[in-house]
Amino acid sequence: MFKKLRKNLVTILIIVNIIFTILFTLWFFVEVPVKKFHDTEITSHNIFEAAYYATRDRRWNAALEKIKVIEDAEEKKTELHNYIEDIPVTQWFNLLYPYQNKAFGELSTLYKDDEQWPELRELSQKYIEIDPRNAKYYYLIGLSYFHEGGLEKAETAYYETLEIDATHVGTLKQLGSLLISKGQYYKIRRILEPYVVSSSYLTNKMCFFWGETGFTGTQKKCQTIQLDDNQRKTVTHWPGEILNNINQLKYVRIDPPQGTFKVESVKINIRNAPVLNYTTFSNWNRSADVKHLEANEFTTVGNDPYIYTILKSGIAVEEIESVEFDLTYTAVGTDKEIIQFIQMIDTKNL
Amino acid sequence: MKKYSRFKIGILITLSLINISIVIVFIMSFSYTIANERKCCEGLTSLLQAKELEYRNTRKHFPLMLYKIGKAFSKPSIKKVKKTLDSNQISYLEVEIESDSLNLLHSDMPISGKQYVPIRMESGGDWIDAELKYRGDSYYHWGFEKKSYTIKRENGAKLNLINPKNSNFIADRVAMTVANDFGLLNPKYDWIGLFVNDEFKGVFSLVEGLDDKFATANDLDFILEGERLSFSLTTGQPLFFDTKKWSLAAGQMVDDKQFSNFLKAINTKDYKAFFGMVDLDYMARFYTWASLIKNHNYDSTHNWRLGHKQGTFYPTAWDPVAWLFVGEGIEEVNSPVSSLLRRNSYFNQLFVETLWHQINSDLSEKIMTYIDENQNQLKDLLQYDDFKGGAYHNPKRMRFPQETGQILESMDELKTTAQKRIDTLKTKLQNNTLFYKVRDNYLYIEYNGIAGSYLxxxxxxxxxxxxxxxxxxxxxxxxTLPTFLASKRLLVGGRVIAGAYATYCPLVYRIPIDSNRPLDIVFRHSLTDETMSPEVKDFEISDCHMNFDIPQIHSTSTAPSKNPILKLDFKQIGVAEFFDFNEKSKEKIQIKIDDLDTKGKFEKDKYSDLITMKFDDYYLNNDEFSLIERLHESENFVRAQAEAKSLHLPTPSAHLVSVEANNFHIGDYYLIEAPSKAFIEKNKLTSDTDIYRKTGFDTLSVENWDKITTDPRVDEDSKDILADLLEKAQEQKDLEKYIDTDNFTNFYNFIKHTGNENLDYLIYYDNTQGKYLFIPYYYSYYKSDNFEIRDPLIMNIFNYMEGSGKVAVLGKSNLGPLAKYQKGDQIILKKDINIKDTVTIPSNLELIIKPGVQIEIAKKESIISYGKIIAEGTKNNPIVIKSKGKKPFGVFALIGEGANDSVIKFVNVKNGSETFYNNVYISGMFSAYHVGNITVANSKFEGSQSDDGLNIKYATATIVDSVFENNSADAIDLDFVVGTVKNSTFDGNGNDSIDTSGSTVVIRENIIKKSGDKCISVGENSSATVENNLLSQCNIGIEAKDLSKVTATNNIFDGNKTALNAYQKKEFFGGATINVIDSVFKDNLKKSTLENTFKGKKLKTDDSKIEIR
Structure with missing residues (x-):
């Protein structure tokens, strides 16, 4: 009995081991994916690395969260500085090490608030070495020189910012005020021109569509965006009217103004039925001129931006009480200060 | 048996445990990954998004290692590879790179790979120096074993070696060949083999650069490159919103507005303007090509190469990424250009007709032939290309090289894909659905289809x-139906963007009908000519918001420029970079303008529009210029110049020229005279002094002043005198001692009238009066409302001048008790006096020296008077001014307007020299600077040990009945003087007897003899009337230089080495002229010459002449 059992056990073990070895070898060399994240398959050759990076990410993320709550500013700066120093420096840190970017944001804000300009400059310079095509670092260098009175150096840094992003609003404002203080009215007009031109192309209207398809029997409501001081606003829109010309509602679309926008919810209130409430928008269809940032947040990258969804099953129009949109946006309107610059230049321009 | 079984079991159990451990470790790793991914996902997700960049491109990948080992054993000989390349008619390139350079390239990828490293390159049998780097922003290019390269030769020419992107290797090349067949702008696309350090790196695509050469060959004015200049696609505005997202790849835009108007037309959907700037036939061919190869790349983000020819923009076929994308739409490129075009019905129909024509031609056969040709060319070679290419859609997911067989298979698949695409297009173009309904005596037709149909x-x-x-x-x-549809009886469908890409939109037509006539609606497809009848349907009326504009013929001819053409010939890089605001550029170039053909330096700073040019030869009497584009600002520069002239301020000349560089028309520019020596001296100033140019905004800081010329007698690097001025300006004290108030008043009025709150200017140290002059250099013209000075130095000086309200008190006194005198008081010298230390007489005092008074001055000490001097001796009791002892005294000098109307009669001055006083260099034993009027009569100047016996500058002077003897250098030096020298005697002077510069003088009835150099020297744009003089035994009788004009009448030239000589000494002046009338020439060795007695070599521009009558 025992012998038989032992014999069976040996056979089973041999079979299991052979099968396992074959499967493992196959998996190792052929790289059968275990799971797919986005386009990347997790296979034998990268599973340990994936685990390592995941662990590392969590640790660094947690460490950053811990630093964020430190109240003592000096201690916080030191910790942030050490934190940044510990993270590997690579050009692709924005993708690979987003917490480093966040740490930069935190530390640069602290330096700015405390007017530690040389430190801000040193920090920005470090990042330029690893991400030389990012306008914000040059801007911060310009800002630091500006506050220290190094106007020529600030001007040069601002030009470098504009070389990457000719419509960088912060830079245009700083450089604008600098050049106006120097009486160089023609120069600042030339520098502002790309911004003024591109601003003129930006729509400041938010439109909502709903109907049977994108084209037929479409209801469309647009409203002009009035920017508040923070250029941010929440829009809630109730059409409050029955759709004409169509029998069923199948299509809901939002055309945002240029800038970033975050959709909180789209509700379709239906008579005698539960509210159809959309709160996730990352899976909505979007035009090529919209880029998904994160969760329900998007940004426009072209002049024909919209997101839309097609309802799984149509809703009879007579049953619809209202369609309700709730979203916040940061529109790229023409900056007030820059408008003032232009007015000032106009008073000098022959 | 038992032991063996136990051992066996033990082994098995151990093995099982190991296996189980492995499984557990893997499962734990996996679970941990998932768990952490859920908790903090951000980093990991990002990591996975960047997958290829770090571990998909793994260098330590085990199978890859095995592959490399295997390849190492089966490595073919270089000779064999070269032979195959030759037999397949593929050229190759050999380079040598030092290991240090390779290490540098790989040290911190991708950044390190973007820097050029030196290499040696084989070229026509020789090894030449060149540079190499990895190229391409996308990791498809640099992230893998086989990389893309850029090789730059010493002359700036670049070779782009591209690692084939497609897994079939050849799709892009085939697509480019098709683009060429379609008549599109396209770069040449060849295969090339690359050997690095005798190792075959594989076959690459050699893509012609879209550079000046390409532009010239295609008659393009310029090429714009549209890429969003950031790793982050969200930085700034999209491509078609922002002109600055586009950079010049070749040529030069004559007018920036051309492109901004193009973008404006696109963004404002101004079809009329847009059609005026594109060739619709070309656009139809371009999108036909894009449709055929399923290109999605010409979008609102990147990949645009936009050529421009005579007012029209032409997209260039570039980086086609052919037959790769999924999706079967007819045309799915998402960009504002394609959106705009597809909303226009005219273009839609033109596009489908072009596309239909192409796909029903022999296109399919051609594509198959092209694929076969490429396949044959590469098939024997791919086995030697270890890492192949095919970075995109590689079946092995990019991290493992393909097999040769896989590539060849992919090429076969490409045939299928291309044919399938053509078949799909044929089907889709034929598709249309038509419905109709009748309501209220109207026939409603709904047309849905990309191609139109005839009703x-x-x-x-x-x-x-x-x-x-x-x-x-x-x-x-x-x-109403637009004419182009009505005339053809054509109905078309609408097209819009829905979802991510273009689709149809049902366009509704309405026709009033006669209800008594039975309907039978017949359409004929515009492409297939097949007839069809619509079905009845109760459709909704949709609104596609289409556009029905049609292109208008427009004239693009422009009148040729009448301005002189300034031709510049660059050797190193494209002309676009030379004129780029953001680029620093410098090169020695060939320059042609009018008759001048010379070389010169072309130099431009980063972030500046101002180009400086230094010619090797003179053009319009100058060799240094600024080149500034003719913009609103520079137009106003010219306008402001007139204001400067009216205020007697030196004004640089400006010439409008039409610039051509490397045969590209660059545009109209102003060639503005630089603040050079020429500019200075032509404005009756001297470059032998300190002149500073403003280089920074904070003009109170000495660091922001660049010393452009220096006084040869002071330390070249010293800015001490300037520092004094700036210190006083900072303190707003005693500025009248440093500033020429008249000049500053004019300067201030100029900037106020022209609204230049901040401008470029020079400060000129006038070392004849020890004060600074302000010279505006580059400026503009603004409205002067709300004028406010921005320049700190000007602001401080102005505040001081305005606030002090003082009468200027010039000079300082060390006369002690004399200082108590009030303005207008006199001091009378009746007795002899010994001067031990330098004495300064202030401007508020008048000094009267009585006859017979003898003034002895200690060695090197001087008398400097800012006040008027009346020194009137008599024939028998002259006043004597001399040194005490043998060593010469300094100078006796009159300076400033306070000394106006001074009189020197019967005064003997001897044994003096020169001095520096308050930073003023006083070069004559007896000097008078800026004195208005001065009369010297019956006096004697002898034995001076300085440049001049008598030196007068900036004054009106009369010198009569005087004697000048044995002075070591010049006897009289008149600079910028209007005056007369009459009835005087000159004898034994070491250099010139009379030397003039920038002056207008009458020289009459003098006896001049035995001068070491010239009897009379007339230079730097002077004018002299020389009458009734004896000019004897001098080296040269009369010499005229540099635009000067001499009219000599009734003179005797006796015993001189050369009686007359004329030449051009300084390049920025012209030749000189001497006219001699009724004169006697006796015993002169040479009567007249036109020789450069300064350098010995006659200048090219010297057109001096002497006329004797």
Whole structure:
């Protein structure tokens, strides 16, 4: 009995081991994916690395969260500085090490608030070495020189910012005020021109569509965006009217103004039925001129931006009480200060 | 048996445990990954998004290692590879790179790979120096074993070696060949083999750069490159919103507005303007090509290469990424250009007709032939290309090289893909659906399809005459059919963007009908000519918001420029970079303008529009210029110049020229005279002094002043005198001692009138009066409302001048008790006096020296008077001014307007020299600077040990009945003087007897003899009338230089080495002229010469002449 059992056990073990070895070898060399994240398959050759990076990410993320709550500013700066120093420096840190970017944001804000300009400059310079095509670092260098009175150096840094992003609003404002203080009215007009031109192309209207398809029997409501001081606003829109010309509602679309926008919810209130409430928008269809940032947040990258969804099953129009949109946006309107610059230049321009 | 079994079991159990451990470790790793991914996902997700960049491109990948080992054993000989390349008619390139350079390239990828490293390159049998780097922003290019390269030769020419992107290797090349067949702008695309350090790196695509050469060959004015200049695609505005997202790849834009107007037309959907700037036939061919190869790349983000020719923009076929994308739409490129075009019905129909024509031609056969040709060319070679290419859609997911067989298979698949695409297009272009309904005596037709159809009839009698009444519903209303549709009886569908890409939109037409006639609606497809009849359907009226504009013929001819053409010939890089605001550029170039053909330096700073040019030869009497584009600002520069001239401020000349560089028309520019020596001296100033140019905004800081010329007698690097001025300006104290108030007043009025709150200017140290002059250099013209000075130095000086309200008190006194005198007081010297230390007489005092007074001055000490001097001796009791002892005294000098109307009669001055006083260099034993009027009569100047015996500058002077003897250098030096020298005697002076510069003088009835150099020297744009003089035994009798004019009448030239000589000494002046009338020439060795006695070599521009009558 025992012998038989032992014999069976040996056979089973041999079979299991052979099968396992074959499967493992196959998996190792052929790289059968275990799971797919986005386009990347997790296979034998990268599973340990994936685990390592995941662990590392969590640790660094947690460490950053811990630093964020430190109240003592000096201690916080030191910790942030050490934190940044510990993270590997690579050009692709924005993708690979987003917490480093966040740490930069935190530390640069602290330096700015405390007017530690040389430190801000040193920090920005470090990042330029690893991400030389990012306008914000040059801007911060310009800002630091500006506050220290190094106007020529600030001007040069601002030009470098504009070389990457000719419509960088912060830079245009700083450089604008600098050049106006120097009486160089023609120069600042030339520098502002790309911004003024591109601003003129930006729509400041938010439109909502709903109907049977994108084209037929479409209801469309647009409203002009009035920017508040923070250029941010929440829009809630109730059409409050029955759709004409169509029998069923199948299509809901939002055309945002240029800038970033975050959709909180789209509700379709239906008579005698539960509210159809959309709160996730990352899976909505979007035009090529919209880029998904994160969760329900998007940004426009072209002049024909919209997101839309097609309802799984149509809703009879007579049953619809209202369609309700709730979203916040940061529109790229023409900056007030820059408008003032232009007015000032106009008073000098022959 | 038992032991063996136990051992066996033990082994098995151990093995099982190991296996189980492995499984557990893997499962734990996996679970941990998932768990952490859920908790903090951000980093990991990002990591996975960047997968290829770090571990998909793994260098330690085990199978890859095995592959490399295997390849190492089966490595073919270089000779064999070269032989195969030759037999397959593929050229190759050999380079040598030092290991240090390779290490540098790989040290911190991708950044390190973007820097050029030195290499040696084989070229025509020779090894030449060149540079190499990895190229391409996308990791497809640099992230893998086989990389893309850029090789730059010493002359700036670049070779782009591209690692084939497609897994089939050849799709892009085939697509480019098709683009060429379609008549599109396209770069040449060849295969090339690359050997690095005798190792075959594989076959690459050699893509012609879209550079000046390409532009010239295609008659393009310029090429714009449209890429969003950031790793982060969200930085700034999209490509078609922002002109600055586009950079010049070749040529030069004459007018920036051309492109901004193009973008404006696109963004404002101004079809009329847009059609005026594109060639619709070309655009139809371009999008036909894009449709055929399923290109999605010419989008609102990147990949645009936009050529420009005579007012029209032409997209260039570039980086086609052919037959790769999924999706079967007819045309799916998402960009504002394609969106705009597809909303226009005219273009839509043109596009489908072009596309239909192409796909029904022999295109399919051609593509198959091209694929076969490429396949044959590469098939023997791919086995030697270890890492192949095919970075995109590689079946092995990019991290493992393909097998040769896989590539060849992919090429076969490409045939299928291309054929399938053509078949799909044929089907889709034929697709259209038509419905109709009748309401209220109207026939409504809904047309859905990309190609239009002809409406042949609507009644069964086939007579349909009412086509003119057809209307379409568009933009919320029914509108009459546009002519181009009505004339052809053509109905078309709408096209819009829905979802991510383009699709159809049902366009609705309305036709009034006769209800008594039975309907029989017949359409004929515009592409296939097949007839069809619509079905009845109760459709909704949709609004596609289409556009029905049609292109208008427009004239693009422009009148040729009448300005002189300034031709610049660059050797190193493209002209675009030379004129780029953001680029620093410097090169020695060939320059042609008018008759001048010379070389010169072309130099431009980063972030500046100002180009500086230094010619090797003179053009319009100058060799240094600024080149500034003719913009609103520079137009106003010219306007402001007139203001400067009216205020007697030195004004640089400006010449409008039409610039051509490397045969590209660059545009109209102003060639503005630089603040050079020429500019200075032509404005009756001297460059032998300190002149500073403003280089920074904070003009109170000495660091922001660049010393452009220096006084040869002081330390070249010293800015001490300037520092004094700036210190006083900072303190707003005693500025009248440093500033020429008249000049500053004019300067201030200039900037106020022209609204230049901040401008470029020079400060000129006038070392004849020890004060600074302000010279505006580059400026503009603004409205002067709300004028406010921005320049700190000007602001401080102005505040001081305005606030002090003082009468200027010039000079300082060390006379002690004399200082108590009030303005207008006199001091009378009746007795002899010994001067031990330098004495300064202030401007508020008048000094009267009585006859017979003898003034002895200690060695090197001087008398400097800012006040008026009346020194009137008599014939028998002259006043004597001399040194005490043998060593010469300094100078006796009159300086400033306070010394106006001074009189020197019967005064003997001897044994003096020169001095520096308050930073003023006083070069004559007796000097008078800026004194208004001065008279010297019956006096004697002898034995001076300085440059001049008598030196007068900036004054009106009369010198009569005087004697000048044995002075070591010049006897009289008149600079910028209007005056007369009459009835005087000159004898034994070491250099010139009379030397003039920038002056207008009459020299009459003098006896001049035995001068070491010239009897009379007339230079730097002077004018001299020389009459009734004896000019004897001098080296040269009369010499005229540099634009000077001498009219000599009734003179005797006796015993001189050369009687007359004329030449051009300084390049920025012209030749000189001497006219001699009724004169006697006796015993002169040479009567007249035109020789450069300064350098010995006659200048090219010297047109001096001497005329004797």
């Amino acid at each position: 042949d009839s609507i009644y069964n009698d086939q007579i349909f005459e009412g086509f003119g009444a057809v209307e379409t519903f568009n933009d919320s209303q029914y509108e």
